[in-house]
Amino acid sequence: MTTWTSEELMAWQPPPGWHELDGDQRRAHLDQRGIQLPLRPADWEILDHDQRMTYLTWYARILGDTPEARAAKEREYRKELRAWRVLMCWWIFCLFVGLGLVWGTSALGEGTGLRVGITVFVVAGYAAAIFVPMRLNKPVPHA
Incomplete structure (x- = not known):
């Protein structure tokens, strides 16, 4: 597995229909393509607070914004x-x-x-x- 930096990870764009997939389907889609979105990227230690918060917001939007989460909200x-x-x-x-x-x-x-x-x-x-x-x-x- 290659370690990705936060910029490389945030450059990845989800495929069409991603918004409708639930959390398990999203993880399965990523696993099929060999993509692992780590909670902490390779450059985590050198990121300042704002950069970390930007990455965590992106991460939550990509993996956390599921139909179930929206229904709960x-x-x-x-x-x-x-x-x-x-x-x-x-x-x-x-x-x-x-x-x-x-x-x-x-x-x-x-x-x-x-x-x-x-x-x-x-x-x-x-x-x-x-x-x-x-x-x-x-x-x-x-x-």
């Missing part, structure tokens, strides 16, 4: 998105319960101005403390 994304949606619904429910207590009870008497003030305060506080951060942290599909 999609399932994880769906799970995170569902949890995010449940939490958002919970906060919206709590907001409406709070506003229902302000507007639906006579605890504040006839103080409409006070009710409007509390409503503005609660909605602004909700937006600043809950809604905006939750929107910023909404799960996104994995690349």
